[in-house]
Every structure is written in C-alpha cells, then in structure tokens.
Amino acid sequence: MSAVEKIKADFASDQEVRWCPGCGDFAIFAQMKKILPTLGVNPEDVAFVSGIGCSSRFPYYLETFGMHGIHGRAPAIATGLKRTRPDLQVWVVTGDGDALSIGCTHLLHALRRNVDIKILLFNNRIYGLTKGQFSPTSPPGLVTSSTPMGTVHQPLHPLKIALASNATFVARSVDTNAKHLGEILRRTAAHRGSAFVEIYQNCHIFNDGAFDFAKNSTIRDDHTVEIAQGQPLVFGKQRDKGIRLNGTELEVISLGEDYGEDDLLVHDEKADTSAVAQMLAEMQHPQMPEVIGVLRDIQLPTHNDLMPDETVSADVRAQKLKAILNSGETWAVKN
Amino acid sequence: MQLAGSQVALTSALLGNDIATFPDYPAEIRAPKGTPAGVSGFQVHFSSETVMTPGDSVDVLVAMNPAALKSNLSYLKPHGTVILDGDAFDAKGLRLAKYEQNPIEDGSLSSFQLVEAPITSQTRAAVAEAGVSHKVATRCRNFFAMGIIYWLYGRSLDATIRFIDSKFKGDIADADKLALNAGWNFGETTEAFERSYYVPAATPLPGKYRNVTGNEALAFGLATAAHLSGKDLFYSAYPITPASDILHRVSRFTECGARTFQAEDEIAAICSAIGASFGGAMGTTGSSGPGIALKTEAMGYAVMLELPLLVINVQRGGPSTGLPTKVEQTDLFQAVLGRNGEAPMPVLAASGPSDCFATVIEAWRIACKLMTPVMILSDAFTANGAEPWLIPDIDGLEPIEIEHPGVKTDDTPFLPYQRDDLLSRPWALPGTAGLTHRIGGIEKENGTGAISYDPENHETMVQIRSDKVANAQQLFSPVEIYGDSTGDLLVVSWGGTLGTCREAVKQSRETGQKVSHLHLRHLNPFPAELGAMLNGFDRVLVAELNTGQLRQLLRAEYLVNATGLNKVRGQPFWIEDVKTAISANLGQEN
Ligand code: SF4
Numbered sequence: 040m041s042a043v044e045k046i047k048a049d050f051a052s053d054q055e056v057r058w059c060p061g062c063g064d065f066a067i068f069a070q071m072k073k074i075l076p077t078l079g080v081n082p083e084d085v086a087f088v089s090g091i092g093c094s095s096r097f098p099y100y101l102e103t104f105g106m107h108g109i110h111g112r113a114p115a116i117a118t119g120l121k122r123t124r125p126d127l128q129v130w131v132v133t134g135d136g137d138a139l140s141i142g143c144t145h146l147l148h149a150l151r152r153n154v155d156i157k158i159l160l161f162n163n164r165i166y167g168l169t170k171g172q173f174s175p176t177s178p179p180g181l182v183t184s185s186t187p188m189g190t191v192h193q194p195l196h197p198l199k200i201a202l203a204s205n206a207t208f209v210a211r212s213v214d215t216n217a218k219h220l221g222e223i224l225r226r227t228a229a230h231r232g233s234a235f236v237e238i239y240q241n242c243h244i245f246n247d248g249a250f251d252f253a254k255n256s257t258i259r260d261d262h263t264v265e266i267a268q269g270q271p272l273v274f275g276k277q278r279d280k281g282i283r284l285n286g287t288e289l290e291v292i293s294l295g296e297d298y299g300e301d302d303l304l305v306h307d308e309k310a311d312t313s314a315v316a317q318m319l320a321e322m323q324h325p326q327m328p329e330v331i332g333v334l335r336d337i338q339l340p341t342h343n344d345l346m347p348d349e350t351v352s353a354d355v356r357a358q359k360l361k362a363i364l365n366s367g368e369t370w371a372v373k374n
Numbered sequence: 375m376q377l378a379g380s381q382v383a384l385t386s387a388l389l390g391n392d393i394a395t396f397p398d399y400p401a402e403i404r405a406p407k408g409t410p411a412g413v414s415g416f417q418v419h420f421s422s423e424t425v426m427t428p429g430d431s432v433d434v435l436v437a438m439n440p441a442a443l444k445s446n447l448s449y450l451k452p453h454g455t456v457i458l459d460g461d462a463f464d465a466k467g468l469r470l471a472k473y474e475q476n477p478i479e480d481g482s483l484s485s486f487q488l489v490e491a492p493i494t495s496q497t498r499a500a501v502a503e504a505g506v507s508h509k510v511a512t513r514c515r516n517f518f519a520m521g522i523i524y525w526l527y528g529r530s531l532d533a534t535i536r537f538i539d540s541k542f543k544g545d546i547a548d549a550d551k552l553a554l555n556a557g558w559n560f561g562e563t564t565e566a567f568e569r570s571y572y573v574p575a576a577t578p579l580p581g582k583y584r585n586v587t588g589n590e591a592l593a594f595g596l597a598t599a600a601h602l603s604g605k606d607l608f609y610s611a612y613p614i615t616p617a618s619d620i621l622h623r624v625s626r627f628t629e630c631g632a633r634t635f636q637a638e639d640e641i642a643a644i645c646s647a648i649g650a651s652f653g654g655a656m657g658t659t660g661s662s663g664p665g666i667a668l669k670t671e672a673m674g675y676a677v678m679l680e681l682p683l684l685v686i687n688v689q690r691g692g693p694s695t696g697l698p699t700k701v702e703q704t705d706l707f708q709a710v711l712g713r714n715g716e717a718p719m720p721v722l723a724a725s726g727p728s729d730c731f732a733t734v735i736e737a738w739r740i741a742c743k744l745m746t747p748v749m750i751l752s753d754a755f756t757a758n759g760a761e762p763w764l765i766p767d768i769d770g771l772e773p774i775e776i777e778h779p780g781v782k783t784d785d786t787p788f789l790p791y792q793r794d795d796l797l798s799r800p801w802a803l804p805g806t807a808g809l810t811h812r813i814g815g816i817e818k819e820n821g822t823g824a825i826s827y828d829p830e831n832h833e834t835m836v837q838i839r840s841d842k843v844a845n846a847q848q849l850f851s852p853v854e855i856y857g858d859s860t861g862d863l864l865v866v867s868w869g870g871t872l873g874t875c876r877e878a879v880k881q882s883r884e885t886g887q888k889v890s891h892l893h894l895r896h897l898n899p900f901p902a903e904l905g906a907m908l909n910g911f912d913r914v915l916v917a918e919l920n921t922g923q924l925r926q927l928l929r930a931e932y933l934v935n936a937t938g939l940n941k942v943r944g945q946p947f948w949i950e951d952v953k954t955a956i957s958a959n960l961g962q963e964n
C-alpha cells in the first residue's frame with residue numbers, strides 16, 4: 040500500500056497515541072477513523088482544531104490538517120479558518136473544561152452564528168490533563184483533587200447550552216456505544232451549519248464510572264432513551280417504558296394496560312422551536328433516563344452564507360482598491 | 375465639534391494648504407455638557423509650508439462655552455484671537471465651568487483679541503426659516519462657528535456645503551447651510567475682527583492628494599498589502615477606543631475581497647485571525663493596550679505556530695482603562711517583551727497618519743517572509759489626526775511574493791518546519807494533497823513538526839525563533855539620520871512623535887546647535903546600522919511619551935548612556951518641550 044492509500048484507509052497519522060490505556064478517547068478515535076474514509080472527502084480537505092486537554096490531542100493522531108489550539112479557543116480558531124476556507128470540512132474537538140469553562144464564550148458564539156463547523160465535546164466531567172480537578176460538568180458532591188469535601192457547584196449541561204445558543208444540530212452519544220456513535224458522527228459530518236455533539240467519555244483515571252448508567256450494557260437500556268426522528272420515546276430493556284408529555288412536564292410511564300405508544304412523546308428533531316428539545320436535555324440520571332441521539336437538526340443560513348464576502352480576481356481587486364483609495368475629497372498638486 | 379474640525383481641515387487641504395490635526399475628546403460619548411470634563415476639542419494647523427505637527431499653540435481659539443475656554447485658553451498664543459459664544463457665558467455656563475467671574479467682563483482676556491459673537495441666538499434666528507426643532511437649531515451652532523472661521527481665512531464654503539448635502543437631508547441640511555452662511559456673513563459684517571487672513575497653498579510633491587487619518591491609512595494599508603500579496607484580507611477585532619475605526623473602514627472593503635469579523639472578545643479576534651492565516655488568508659487583528667493584553671497568549675501561540683499575522687496596537691493612555699482617548703507610547707515593553715516564554719516578534723511603529731500605510735505593507739512583507747506574527751504600533755494621536763496624503767499608485771508598489779508548497783506525490787514525509795535561508799518555514803495550505811500536517815502550541819521538533827519534549831531540540835527551536843526574528847533586519851526599509859551623522863547630540867524618537875521632534879531639531883539646528891534626529895520605525899529588532907549611528911554622537915536623547923521604555927531597550931542593547939525626554943500626560947509633545955530638552959542636553963539656555 041502506498042502512503043497515500045494507507046492514509047485514505049483510516050486517516051491515521053504516524054504519531055504515537057498517548058492517552059491512558061483504557062481511556063474513552065480511544066473508542067471515539069476508533070469511530071472517527073472508521074467514518075472519515077466513508078465521507079467522500081480527501082484527508083487534505085479536512086481540518087481538526089482543538090483546544091487544551093486530553094481530548095484536544097485528537098488532531099495529532101489524524102493524517103488531516105490540524106491545529107492544536109490554546110485553552111478554550113478552538114471554536115474561535117475554527118471560525119476564522121472556515122470563514123476564509125469554506126471549502127474545508129472543519130471539526131473541533133474539545134472537552135468539558137475547555138469548552139464550558141475557559142472557552143465558554145467562544146462555544147456560544149460559534150453556535151449562535153451557525154458557523155459551519157462540527158464540534159465534538161468529550162464530556163468526562165473532570166479535568167484529566169491537570170490531574171483530576173472538578174470541571175464545570177462535575178455533579179455536586181464529587182470529591183476531586185481540588186474539592187476534598189466534594190464540589191458544591193451546580194453543573195452546566197452542554198446540550199442545554201447548545202440549544203440555548205440556537206445550534207442547528209445538537210446530539211449526544213456515548214464513547215463505547217460504537218454503532219450509535221458512528222451514526223451520530225456520520226450525521227454530524229453531513230450537517231451544514233454548527234453541529235454540536237456531547238459524547239459521554241469515561242476518564243477511568245480520575246472519574247471512573249461517571250457514565251456507567253449509559254455505558255454498562257446490562258443497565259443502560261433502562262437509563263437511556265435512544266431518540267429517533269418521528270419515533271415515540273420508548274425505552275427499557277424490555278422496551279416497556281416510555282416518556283410522555285404531561286402538561287408541561289415530561290414523565291416516565293410504563294407501557295401496558297394503562298398506556299400505549301400513542302400516549303408517548305414523538306420525537307421531532309426538526310421542530311420550529313427548541314422548547315421540547317430543552318426538556319429532553321433536562322432529563323437527568325438518576326431521576327430520569329437520559330436521551331441519546333439527535334435532539335435537533337434544522338437548516339438555517341450559515342455564518343458564511345450571511346456574510347457579504349466576495350471572491351474577486353486580482354484585476355477586479357486592483358480596480359476596486361484604486362477606487363477606494365481615490366474616494367472622498369481629493370485634489371491635484373501640479374508641478 | 376469633531377465634525378466641524380475635520381471640515382475646516384479638509385477645506386484647507388483642498389485649497390492646497392498642508393495640514394495636521396489633533397482631535398482631543400473625552401472618553402464618554404455624552405460627557406457632562408458645559409463642564410471642563412466634557413470639552414471636545416479639535417486643533418487644526420494649516421500652512422503654506424510643510425506642516426509637521428498640529429502646533430504647540432493656536433492663533434485662533436473658538437470656545438463654544440466657558441468650560442471650553444477654561445480648559446484651552448493656555449494653548450492660545452499671546453495676542454491671539456479668541457472667538458466666544460457670548461450666549462453661553464450666562465450664569466449657568468459660568469457655574470458649570472467653575473468661573474467665579476465672567477472672563478469676558480473681568481479683563482482676564484484683555485491681552486487677546488476678543489470676539490464675542492452671539493452664536494447661539496444668531497444661529498437660531500438664521501435657521502428659523504428651515505423650520506427645524508429648537509434642539510436641531512442649537513446643534514447648528516458649530517456650522518455658524520465654521521462660517522466665521524471660513525470668512526476669517528478667506529475659505530470657500532463649497533466643500534462643507536457638499537459635505538452637508540451628502541450627509542444630511544431636507545430641513546436639517548437647509549438649517550446647517552443657513553447657519554454656515556450666517557456665520558460667514560457675521561464675520562464679514564462685524565467689526566470685531568481686525569483682519570481676515572490669507573494663507574496661500576503649500577508646495578508639496580505633485581500628484582493626487584486626499585486627507586487621511588492614521589486609522590484610515592491602516593485600513594488602506596491592510597487592503598493594499600492583501601492585494602500586493604494576492605491574499606484575502608481577514609480583519610478581526612473587538613470594539614475598543616481608539617482602534618475601532620479600522621474595523622469600520624475595512625468592513626466597507628468587501629468588494630475588494632476583505633472580510634471582517636467583529637468577534638465576541640479580543641481573544642476570539644486574534645484566534646480567528648490565526649485560523650484564517652492557517653487557511654492561507656491574511657490574518658490580521660487590531661486593538662489597543664488592554665485588548666492587546668488579552669491577546670497575549672494567542673500571540674505566543676502564533677510565534678510557536680510560525681504563521682504570518684499582523685497585530686495592530688493603537689496605543690492609548692494606560693495602565694488598565696487609563697485614558698482611553700488620549701495619546702501615550704507606553705506599550706512598547708508590552709509589544710517587545712510582553713509574552714510568556716521566549717516569544718520574540720518583530721515590532722514596527724508608524725510615525726504619523728500617512729506612514730501607517732507604508733508601515734502595514736512592510737509589516738505584512740516581513741510576516742510572510744519570516745512566517746511570524748508582527749506587531750504594529752500606532753497611537754491615539756496618529757489614529758485620529760489627519761494630514762494630506764499623496765495617494766499611491768498601487769501598480770507601482772513592489773509585490774509581496776509568497777510561495778506556498780504545491781501538491782506532493784512521493785512517499786517521503788512533508789516537513790512543515792524545514793528552514794530556508796532566513797530560517798522561515800513553509801506556509802503549506804490545507805487543501806494541498808500530500809501536505810497534511812499538524813501544528814500547535816506544544817514545542818515542535820525542528821523539521822518534522824512532531825511534538826517534542828527533547829531538551830536539545832527545545833533550545834534549538836528557541837534559538838531559531840530568535841534568530842529568525844533578528845533576520846527581519848535584512849528586510850527593513852532603510853533608516854536615515856536627519857542632519858549630520860556625527861555631532862553633539864542625537865535625538866532618537868519613534869512612533870507618532872516624528873513631526874514634533876523633527877521640527878524641534880530643525881529649529882534647533884537653525885540656531886547653530888549640533889543636533890541630529892533619528893526616528894525609528896523598527897523597534898524589534900533594531901535596524902542593523904543603529905549601533906554605529908548612536909556612536910557618532912556625544913550624547914543621545916530619547917524622546918518618548920512614556921517613562922523611558924525605548925531608552926531602556928537602547929541602553930540594554932548598545933550600552934549607550936542615553937538620557938530621556940519623557941512625558942506621560944495623555945498629550946503629544948509640543949515643539950517647545952523638545953527644543954528645551956535639546957538645549958538642556960547641550961548645556962545651553964533655550
Ligand atoms: S486522564 Fe482521563 S481523560 Fe485523560 S487520557 Fe487519561 S483516562 Fe483519558
């Protein structure tokens with residue numbers, strides 16, 4: 040196999056992958072390598088941009104163009120890149136600390152502008168690279184290196200923030216749920232506009248088991264609801280439970296004698312408003328099962344569509360530039 | 375008042391006078407009216423000879439209220455003319471300005487030629503026929519005052535009438551014109567003026583001219599540098615005084631391929647520009663001191679990435695929020711030294727409004743040739759001041775040649791950090807097959823660009839980045855000493871103080887003093903010939919609007935016993951400041 044063929048087979052670079060063995064990042068990386076060759080893009084037309092943190096090493100391991108950024112700023116870097124290079128497929132890889140603490144502003148603004156970039160937030164609810172401090176998504180009470188008595192802060196919820204920022208594609212998946220994650224990544228790649236995906240990622244070194252309810256195959260079906268367009272929200276190992284809209288609240292009901300599938304909320308990722316999607320994002324373990332899948336997928340003009348950018352030839356540019364320089368009141372001085 | 379000042383300047387320039395302006399306004403958009411804090415001033419210097427500065431002191435002061443008189447009277451020359459709006463010198467006006475007695479009556483203005491014009495009431499009467507509101511009528515006062523000035527200096531009203539027609543409509547335009555004419559007529563009929571002046575045209579180089587402010591010239595320079603390098607300009611910024619005008623300007627250049635981005639903050643502004651540069655565009659950003667502080671980490675990142683980038687700092691009074699609309703040169707250390715790690719980048723400073731144009735083009739040439747971020751320093755004085763500008767013929771400017779590596783088909787690895795003669799690395803663009811590579815803030819192995827924590831390699835890379843920036847010397851435009859290349863004293867200055875320092879040295883030389891002047895555009899690295907130039911003089915005087923930043927850098931670099939002329943008052947130098955310091959350094963009375 041020539042070098043080029045080899046790259047096209049899985050897009051992997053020759054760099055040694057340096058996450059802790061067993062880290063959830065490996066599973067996500069494996070899916071990415073699987074889907075990239077199927078997208079019909081050349082490696083040189085793809086750019087991965089990241090911030091700082093364990094997840095942000097991602098770009099080094101792929102044989103595409105890549106920028107390992109500074110802490111929290113990947114969405115801003117990617118915005119400038121996409122704005123001036125609309126032809127590239129631009130991905131952002133970030134983590135909960137990177138995207139929701141130091142770089143929260145950039146995330147909100149990239150999403151609300153609908154910049155055509157694909158943002159993957161690996162949420163492990165902890166700071167890994169700096170050795171285990173609580174993160175903005177850590178649940179209250181979590182004992183960490185900087186909170187020996189447990190954290191007291193209310194966590195931020197990535198999906199709620201993405202929806203509130205009017206992101207046009209919002210989804211969630213789980214690192215080890217290979218089939219589901221692969222499908223979500225494929226849809227993310229296909230979306231035109233800001234796509235935001237929260238991926239539950241286990242950091243077994245500093246926050247092991249944070250997502251057992253969603254990962255452990257023996258219990259996950261009872262604690263997660265896989266949503267799909269036009270389908271009622273059914274879940275449970277026996278598919279015997281569902282989510283119903285009761286007044287203005289969502290509730291879990293048992294299917295059977297009293298209720299049937301007709302009583303359940305039917306998922307609409309194309310809804311005009313994000314109100315129901317917000318309610319789905321609000322569902323939290325252990326009180327409620329958590330949703331995985333695409334919460335929202337709508338089409339709106341992208342940042343590049345809306346900006347008055349013009350591509351001009353050198354001749355036209357010279358001509359326009361001369362007109363600009365010579366505009367306003369001018370006067371001639373003769374010899 | 376800013377509008378009135380710029381119109382007087384434009385009219386004078388159209389008549390062929392050389393001009394320089396100094397707008398001086400409060401930081402607040404609607405500062406308390408009538409108080410000394412709320413005074414918005416505009417100084418115009420026009421002459422039939424070359425004008426280097428807006429002038430130390432003025433021949434004519436127009437004061438629209440007592441506060442304006444109080445805060446500016448000290449700039450009026452002895453026996454100069456002061457034109458006052460007599461209507462504004464009522465009890466309330468005097469109280470707001472904290473005058474115990476009315477200066478019109480107490481004889482304190484007796485050494486000046488005092489012209490008390492009932493500007494407010496006459497304006498209202500004049501614009502009555504336009505049928506505008508009381509508020510609008512009052513706002514026309516500035517046009518009335520301009521009319522007086524135009525009469526006094528025999529200027530045509532045409533340019534300002536054209537301006538009014540293009541800017542305003544209907545009643546408002548009518549009222550403005552009525553007020554302007556009424557002011558002119560007042561000048562002609564009143565007997566208060568002793569004479570009306572006539573200022574003939576100056577004789578500058580032949581060509582086509584326009585007025586330009588520093589911020590305009592920066593915007594023009596950005597667009598022109600983009601054209602010369604065949605790039606799309608990407609200018610990204612967050613609003614900040616006094617740099618915002620660059621963003622306003624460039625956002626009107628979309629038709630020549632410019633893209634602007636008003637980012638969510640200063641950090642996003644520079645980071646998006648870095649992203650644009652990675653993609654192959656001309657990534658640029660601009661701000662002022664506090665914003666530059668926020669961009670610091672990203673500048674270090676750009677140093678590490680070795681990507682071309684322009685960072686413009688329109689300096690203002692600091693630290694912190696400081697004096698947002700006033701001039702200082704206090705960010706030199708920040709520009710040269712203010713990053714973590716060994717993170718050198720070239721620093722260039724513009725010497726005045728029109729020089730901003732050439733400085734940007736030179737900076738972008740260096741950035742592309744050396745794959746490095748470059749800092750451009752301007753200042754509030756340069757940014758807002760205007761002067762006539764010989765419009766360049768862009769076809770005659772030297773192109774900025776950039777070579778991007780092409781598609782690579784063999785199996786050998788691409789080396790993103792391979793060095794050329796100047797130690798620069800290739801600018802390999804996304805979308806080019808065979809060139810895929812990753813860059814980032816972690817130390818890179820020289821050549822391959824792979825992550826490297828190797829001690830040897832790190833030291834090599836630190837040295838390469840430093841030597842590469844030093845190589846900028848080979849790309850610099852030449853420096854020249856004004857005056858003799860040896861003598862008793864060399865005045866060294868940089869940035870927006872060129873006009874004042876040059877004029878002061880010129881006048882001092884005319885009195886026989888052996889003084890020369892060196893004005894620096896290149897502050898990091900210094901020009902190669904600088905050490906030898908300093909050696910030609912017994913003494914070196916460094917004039918700058920800070921407490922001695924360039925002086926320290928020169929002393930450290932050249933072990934030269936330089937002394938300083940320093941001023942940190944939010945104001946430019948006056949010619950007298952510099953002349954006095956020259957004489958003191960030569961042990962003479964001024
Ligand atoms: S610290 Fe945690 S997140 Fe980071 S690489 Fe190790 S397991 Fe993965």
